[in-house]
Amino acid sequence: xxxxxxxxxxxxxxxxxxxxxxxxxxxxxxxxxxxxxxxxxxxxxxxxxxxxxxxxxxxxxxxxxxxxxxxxxxxxxxxxxxxxxxxxxxxxxxxxxxxxxxxxxxxxxxxxxxxxxxxxxxxxxxxxxxxxxxxxxxxxxxxxxxxxxxxxxxxxxxxxxxxxxxxxxxxxxxxxxxxxxxxxxxxxxxxxxxxxxxxxxxxxxxx
Numbered sequence: 001x002x003x004x005x006x007x008x009x010x011x012x013x014x015x016x017x018x019x020x021x022x023x024x025x026x027x028x029x030x031x032x033x034x035x036x037x038x039x040x041x042x043x044x045x046x047x048x049x050x051x052x053x054x055x056x057x058x059x060x061x062x063x064x065x066x067x068x069x070x071x072x073x074x075x076x077x078x079x080x081x082x083x084x085x086x087x088x089x090x091x092x093x094x095x096x097x098x099x100x101x102x103x104x105x106x107x108x109x110x111x112x113x114x115x116x117x118x119x120x121x122x123x124x125x126x127x128x129x130x131x132x133x134x135x136x137x138x139x140x141x142x143x144x145x146x147x148x149x150x151x152x153x154x155x156x157x158x159x160x161x162x163x164x165x166x167x168x169x170x171x172x173x174x175x176x177x178x179x180x181x182x183x184x185x186x187x188x189x190x191x192x193x194x195x196x197x198x199x200x201x202x203x204x205x206x207x
Contacts, residue, residue: 006130013126020127024105024135025066025074026057028142031101033077036094041083049077066134071141071191076148092157095150099139106135107202114206136202140194144187146178147171 007014030052033044044050049057057074066072084090109131118124145151147167152174156164170177181187 006126010123010126013123013130016123016127017130020131021066021134022054022058022063023052024102024131024138025062025072026052026054027101027105028098028138029057029074029077031097032079032094035097036077036079036084036090039084039090039093041080041090043080043083044077047078071134071137088157091153095153095157099142099150102135102139102142103198103202106132106139106198107205109135110202110206136195136198137191139198140191141187143194144178144190146181147174149174149178 006017030050033049036043037045037050051057057077059073059075062073062075064072079094081087081090081094084094109128113125113128116124118128142150143154145155145167147153148171152167152171156167178187181190
């Protein structure tokens, strides 16, 4: 879901949402860098990428996609797995961190909705549900095991070197593969599959 329709229908909600939606992609990358730092890799910290200043993270194309297509990206945080004692464990944990951050962001928005007992219609509901929707979509997209998405790196951490080598070989073409899936309408199916899993998990957290 893009946000242009929201801009046309409710410009006030759109303006209120700009900051939290930008931070949806920022916290994703900061989470990667923070977990890498906690596991022994100071690369992101040394390069100033553990900051919550969006100017240090935002990618022009990725930000435009966030508002046009409902999903986007920031500049990847640099991580050097050679600094992490257990490389395979580091790959899994660091790659999962951004996805988990988006799921927690979505859960937090829904928790606020519940605690404040907001009506199911109106400005508050639009803001909360849009934040939750965007973050769940970002998490779902990144769970797809196609390089350079996080799901491929998580898969590398669990599978054989042969599979990791194959995924690494196709990474230069990953963006074009994703565009092809988007064009064929298949990307929505992958996102929908993971969305269902994430939403089920959130319902367990927030029964």
